[in-house]
Amino acid sequence: MNAVTAHKIRKTFPAKGKPTVALETISFEVGQGELFGIIGPDGAGKTTLFRILTTLMLADEGTASVDGLDVVKDFKEIRKRVGYMPGKFSLYPDLSVEENLRFFATLFSTSIEENYDLVKDIYVQIEKFKKRKAGALSGGMKQKLALSCALIHKPSVLFLDEPTTGVDAVSRKEFWELLRNLQGQGITIVVSTPYMDEASLCDRVALVQEGRIMDIDSPKGIVDKFGSTLWSVKADRMYELMKALREMEDVASCYPFGQEHHVVFKDETASPEKVKRSLMDQGFADFKFHPIEASIEDCFMKLMTSHNA
Amino acid sequence: MRVLRILLEKEFRQIFRNPAILRLMFMMPTVQLIVMPLAADYEVKNVNICVVDYDRSVYARDLVTKITATDYFSLVDYGDSYPKALEYLEHDEADLVLQIPANFEKDLLREDKATLFMSLNAINGVKANLGGAYLRNIIGDFNNEIRQEWIQIPRFNPMPQIEINSTNWYNPLMNYRFFMVPGILVILVTMVGAFLSALNIVKEKEIGTIEQINVTPIRKHEFILGKLIPFWVLGLMILTIGLIISWIAYGIVPAGSLLTIYSFAGVYLLAVLGMGLLVSTFANTQQQAMLLSFFLMMIFILLGGLYTSIDSMPRWAQVFTWFNPVSYFIEVMRMVVLKGSTLYDIREHLGIVLLMGIVLNGFAVYNYRKRS
Numbered sequence: 001m002n003a004v005t006a007h008k009i010r011k012t013f014p015a016k017g018k019p020t021v022a023l024e025t026i027s028f029e030v031g032q033g034e035l036f037g038i039i040g041p042d043g044a045g046k047t048t049l050f051r052i053l054t055t056l057m058l059a060d061e062g063t064a065s066v067d068g069l070d071v072v073k074d075f076k077e078i079r080k081r082v083g084y085m086p087g088k089f090s091l092y093p094d095l096s097v098e099e100n101l102r103f104f105a106t107l108f109s110t111s112i113e114e115n116y117d118l119v120k121d122i123y124v125q126i127e128k129f130k131k132r133k134a135g136a137l138s139g140g141m142k143q144k145l146a147l148s149c150a151l152i153h154k155p156s157v158l159f160l161d162e163p164t165t166g167v168d169a170v171s172r173k174e175f176w177e178l179l180r181n182l183q184g185q186g187i188t189i190v191v192s193t194p195y196m197d198e199a200s201l202c203d204r205v206a207l208v209q210e211g212r213i214m215d216i217d218s219p220k221g222i223v224d225k226f227g228s229t230l231w232s233v234k235a236d237r238m239y240e241l242m243k244a245l246r247e248m249e250d251v252a253s254c255y256p257f258g259q260e261h262h263v264v265f266k267d268e269t270a271s272p273e274k275v276k277r278s279l280m281d282q283g284f285a286d287f288k289f290h291p292i293e294a295s296i297e298d299c300f301m302k303l304m305t306s307h308n309a
Numbered sequence: 310m311r312v313l314r315i316l317l318e319k320e321f322r323q324i325f326r327n328p329a330i331l332r333l334m335f336m337m338p339t340v341q342l343i344v345m346p347l348a349a350d351y352e353v354k355n356v357n358i359c360v361v362d363y364d365r366s367v368y369a370r371d372l373v374t375k376i377t378a379t380d381y382f383s384l385v386d387y388g389d390s391y392p393k394a395l396e397y398l399e400h401d402e403a404d405l406v407l408q409i410p411a412n413f414e415k416d417l418l419r420e421d422k423a424t425l426f427m428s429l430n431a432i433n434g435v436k437a438n439l440g441g442a443y444l445r446n447i448i449g450d451f452n453n454e455i456r457q458e459w460i461q462i463p464r465f466n467p468m469p470q471i472e473i474n475s476t477n478w479y480n481p482l483m484n485y486r487f488f489m490v491p492g493i494l495v496i497l498v499t500m501v502g503a504f505l506s507a508l509n510i511v512k513e514k515e516i517g518t519i520e521q522i523n524v525t526p527i528r529k530h531e532f533i534l535g536k537l538i539p540f541w542v543l544g545l546m547i548l549t550i551g552l553i554i555s556w557i558a559y560g561i562v563p564a565g566s567l568l569t570i571y572s573f574a575g576v577y578l579l580a581v582l583g584m585g586l587l588v589s590t591f592a593n594t595q596q597q598a599m600l601l602s603f604f605l606m607m608i609f610i611l612l613g614g615l616y617t618s619i620d621s622m623p624r625w626a627q628v629f630t631w632f633n634p635v636s637y638f639i640e641v642m643r644m645v646v647l648k649g650s651t652l653y654d655i656r657e658h659l660g661i662v663l664l665m666g667i668v669l670n671g672f673a674v675y676n677y678r679k680r681s
Contacts, residue, residue, distance in 0.1 A: 054524050055524070055680055056520065056523055056524065056679070056680045057680055058680060075680070076526060079524055079525060079526045080526045082524065084520075084521070084524040086517060086520045086521065088517045088520075089517070090516065090517035090518045090519075090520050090521045091518065091521065092319070092323065092516075092518055093516065094322075094323050094326050094327070095319065095322060095323070099319070099322065102315070103315055103319050104521070104525070106311060106312060106315040107312060107315065107522070107525040107526070107527050108525055108526065109311065109312070109526075149521070
């Protein structure tokens with residue numbers, strides 16, 4: 001049995017003129033104990049999908065189940081079994097760390113003591129602030145508290161909506177380690193993130209764009225599907241470099257990526273040399289030109305352009 | 310039960326951690342009860358009067374003395390030029406001018422009849438109206454006195470006279486405060502209850518905590534009860550403070566039993582809080598909730614019978630007051646505090662307000678959606 005299934009989920013929001021489509025027939029499955037990532041930019045429909053799966057919202061069409069239970073019919077039972085951490089910090093800022101945790105534990109008819117071993121790893125990190133008001137915690141601490149609160153009733157499926165957005169690099173890394181540990185305890189985790197670099201930390205990912213799933217696969221599978229060789233190009237005048245590259249016939253696509261440009265050529269064998277020579281002729285200095293391995297983000301860009309075309 | 314208990318515990322913690330709310334809760338009744346009854350007074354006093362006396366006779370002077378002897382009038386000017394007196398009126402220094410014509414006394418003695426002239430400043434309608442009425446009364450009195458002086462009393466009174474003696478029941482001295490303070494107390498309890506409860510659920514919506522609550526297996530009625538009970542307790546606390554202040558500041562001791570007041574207040578608060586919670590489930594932001602409850606409160610208070618008597622409202626407004634919980638509580642407070650009415654006397658009020666409470670709260674529970 002799959003922990004989460006979504007079958008042709010569609011959701012639109014009424015707007016003036018024509019309704020906004022948030023989700024366009026989304027289908028996917030998450031296996032028991034899997035760490036499943038939903039990767040997509042802001043506005044891709046990640047939060048809407050989470051709200052439907054956690055029974056906070058009804059889909060227009062399609063069916064979904066969590067832990068084998070239908071999200072419409074058995075919503076009461078689902079609420080007992082899932083943990084949900086919304087993207088926006090939504091604990092009581094005027095209650096202390098400990099009070100927040102106790103409050104949510106009691107709402108699920110359990111206690112901190114009963115499930116302490118589950119949250120222990122996370123809670124020990126914030127325990128020294130347990131008398132502090134939740135509103136006065138740092139961003140990373142807030143996320144850890146929110147995760148503890150979402151875990152305190154020992155859910156079988158955990159939904160985390162952009163848990164690492166706005167959190168510093170160190171805390172992000174720690175957070176993903178915590179998720180790995182939780183997965184080790186048999187909890188299925190569905191996590192969404194706009195950060196492509198986090199995709200490789202999941203077992204499988206769904207790349208989402210404008211309410212559609214473009215691809216679902218393991219991070220490696222997605223990268224393998226990239227198909228063509230990716231070249232990293234770097235020179236002194238980056239903007240002119242991009243313009244020059246985009247004008248060339250041999251270049252299939254070129255987009256800025258961090259400090260460099262990522263380029264895919266139409267003809268894998270002949271083009272690189274030709275382009276390199278042509279650029280040197282145009283007088284670009286400090287020239288760096290070498291093939292690299294594609295990342296999830298490159299795959300995303302490729303999928304996006306092919307979808308838009 | 311455990312869930313409800315933790316909800317209450319959380320709600321009370323949050324209330325007591327918000328010092329501004331607490332301070333307001335204690336300041337509001339104190340200030341309102343001490344200031345408002347003193348200021349909001351219907352009696353018109355200190356009507357400024359100008360007397361223009363062209364006659365300067367004994368009778369004219371007697372009349373002026375009689376007028377100035379009351380508390381109601383204060384003499385601004387006693388002169389002999391009407392244009393000058395009118396100037397006082399124009400500058401708003403005088404509210405009315407009484408002109409005593411020359412030969413006032415002579416006409417009175419010779420022809421048994423004389424005329425007086427009165428000019429009223431009608432910018433302040435109430436003052437002009439009442440001032441004029443007072444003055445007419447005094448002049449009428451004066452007239453009677455002269456008549457008695459002159460007429461030799463025959464065996465039978467030639468003019469049949471009906472004299473009216475009245476007794477003011479329940480408030481013998483017509484102390485205005487006895488009438489206002491219970492009403493103001495009602496407004497206080499209503500405002501605190503309605504506003505705090507209306508803002509509360511919306512606040513959870515705004516900061517997003519409602520999301521986190523909605524994914525828990527909590528029942529809808531548990532959630533609403535968890536919001537209702539704390540404000541119910543607070544409302545009764547405000548009532549207690551208010552009763553103590555009206556006892557200390559105005560010496561008002563309810564003629565009826567406190568149990569009657571608290572029983573009704575308990576039921577009444579259910580209705581008011583239900584309304585607040587209902588507003589709260591409709592609104593998405595605190596501003597919306599605030600404006601909506603302000604709008605409702607204004608109507609309820611102005612049409613609640615505190616400042617204007619319901620009996621003198623037009624028919625449609627009277628029909629509206631049947632659905633206005635505030636009007637019931639104001640009436641009950643006055644009945645119990647002044648008249649000493651018992652639970653049996655207010656049973657109808659109690660029943661109606663209880664019904665309102667059930668309907669409003671039921672609607673609030675129904676309208677609170679855990680999913681959209």
